[in-house]
Amino acid sequence: MRHPILVLVHGTAALVAVTGLARTLWQGLEEPGAALAFGLLVAVGELSRWRGTEGRESAPLGAAGALAYALFGVDGGAPTQHGTAQVVAVVVAAALAGCVPHVARGQGPTADHLARRVLTVAFAAVCFQPLCSRGALREWSGPAYVLLVVALLVLTVLCDAVLAAVLARSRTGWPLSPLLRDELRALLGIGSAVCATGVVMSLAVAVVGLWALPVFSLPLLLTQLSFRRYAGVRATYRQTIASLARATEIAGYTPAGHARRVAALSRAVGRELGLSGPELTVLEHAALMHDIGQLSLVDPVPAGATAVLPAEEQRRIALLGGAVVRQTGVDAEVAVVVERQADPYRDQPVSARIVRAVNAYEEKTRDAGPGGPLRALEELRLGTARDYQPEVVESLARVLLNQRGTAAAPWGA
């Protein structure tokens, strides 16, 4: 059963796309040269799309090309004649063509991405093209015109960010406000570059003709390259931290897969509690490395279970772990979380509360058999006076309940 909002968005996008294509086929293509050039640009942009950090799809060049075509009002001095329908039709055709290799390689669903592209471009074109073709923009000359286009584009990408957040919410069920915050933050980065390139392209084509497209897409290509390298090094970095986390497992201090499981569950709880992207990264790194302090012990703790140790001993191991983490290049906040993971929850930052509760849950359920998860949650609830934050424990319970619905039952029977 698909979420109603998802159906609504996809349905609207499909309707808009089909209307645009039908009208264009009916009326024929105006200014085929420009349409072809912009279509090519969008298709190439889509081809170079990649899955960015935190699963966000990015095709900056495709987005900039599509927006530039929507805001394309003057061609070498004369007002353009293509209307909203043609903009939508060209962008849809080009984006579909650019998506083919991605779909063929089976790289994830592209429906959301396409729906967003179509709706965003349609919005920009509906705002701009009627004004343009009626000649209402004739008084807006020079810099004023530039500012108008910029304002229109800012409005468009804000709508796009809201749309993206709503789509992500209906897919995952995570709270809306942190998702929206993440989208808006991403807008400041590559989003601003996309907007600026879109405006510059539409203006430059007006001044120098279609040659502007290949020449002026290069700087954005450079930006895109930088982003890909950044994403690459982030992925490598994550692998290295996961390896460091596995050190305790290979050394026999903790059972295999413990760090990974605690990290995954902590991330889910953090999402549920509404943490933002960077906070989730800190949480994940801290959860991966939370047991690293045990490397400093000459003899392993039995089964690596720290939750059953005396509080003093737990705190000592946490401090040793913090010292190791400080030597790594990770954010200093990660070290703080690792250091404070054994403190009473009222003294802890929220990430440390999550790590503490999830770690205790993981250790208690490990060999507990079918009734273990329920009993573990019960024990955590009994500890909410001092050790575990009640909200975190309840959130953990909700996350586990959701997972039971989707994956193999973590609750046992």
Place this chain on the structure above:
Amino acid sequence: MGSVPAWARVYVACVVAGALVCLTPVPDVHVPWWAVGLLAALYAGCEQLARCRLLGRHAPRGMGTFFPVLLAGAFLLPPAAAALVAVPGALLARVEQRPRGLRRVWRAARLGLAVWAASRVHWALAGRDAVAQPDFPDALVPVGAAVLVFCAVLTALDGGILALAERVPVRNAWRGLFLRSLAPVTVHGLAGLMMAVLWRSHYGPVAALLVLLPMHVSCWVFEQYHRERAAHQATIRALVQAVDIKDGYTRGHSERVGQASMMIACELGMDDARVEVLRFAGILHDVGKLGVPTRLLRKNGPLTPEERRVIELHPEYGHEMVRGIGFLGEARSAILHHHERLDGSGYPYGLTGTQIPECARVVAVADAFDAMTSTRCYRRARPVAAALEELERCAGTQFDPEMVEALVRALGRHGWRPAVTADGDDQRGNVPPQSEPLRAEAGS
């Protein structure tokens, strides 16, 4: 870096004199001075913005937002005025290393000269008209020529300062500089052309400003990339230090093996990426010792056969640990096989000859060399010459003669000065050691 050689000072003085000669016609030039002022302010602002965003002192080089502004100036203004645009920004920019005054003057003069030359060439090829009444693709020809000249002047000046102030051997000073900076400068040149065209169009400078935004974002991401990369390298070091926590007496061993592996790889003529991978292989070769009980590693006195077997598991533990780190590539097999011997008597698999991966043979030699030349609790360090003699004696049975020979050659050329970074020098840990030469913003 405190003292600057006299010849370098003379060289800088000559460059400054050249730049001043370029600037002499300024009072007689008829240009819209507001445009010169605006571009200069823009350049200075970009320069400040690019610097203050840097959290670390490790500034990435050459990806600034500023070249588009300078090149736009070169395409819009007469040569003398275009050179003037570069001066205030370069003089005001923050300089991390001493001597600050000299570096500031040098940067200003170097950029001024390069912009002047680019503008001059652009002017001579009638690029000015191509910008005012844009006629593509013909307008690209003078731009291409100007970019080439800009790059060539910067490279020539940089090579000179590298040879004189940093004492880089003359034949190496210019190597690769031009080709490395050509691609980024070309992109900046196109952005500059876009700026110039929009500046002269009826949309005015507002539209031209928008061009800088993608360049600035790209620069910002580039900085993030460098920060993340530095953090990543620190994490690799942390993996090594985790071994040191368990196995105290080998302190610094991993770093030194990394260095020796790198020297051998360079000597064998491997490409840069492989040299880097081998450095990581050397650094991480003993990471599997994390899996060996601490009591065994710290045991004084002879080991029982049982205990020896447990310790000999460490290559496999190490391989298991780093399996998931994609970028290590063949370093992973080096970690697994660095205790194999050429005659098949090694472990874990008893491979012989060329069955052993090349990188594992490199690391084996580097490991043995450092083990012999460093002091352990049970014996004193041997001198380098004695260690090399021992390696040559075992070449063919235990070690690959090619690798041993490469190490001997490399040591003969560079000497052995192991950098001890693992001994509590943790400030260094976040930043790869790298001195910033005077040509701080060469486009590379």
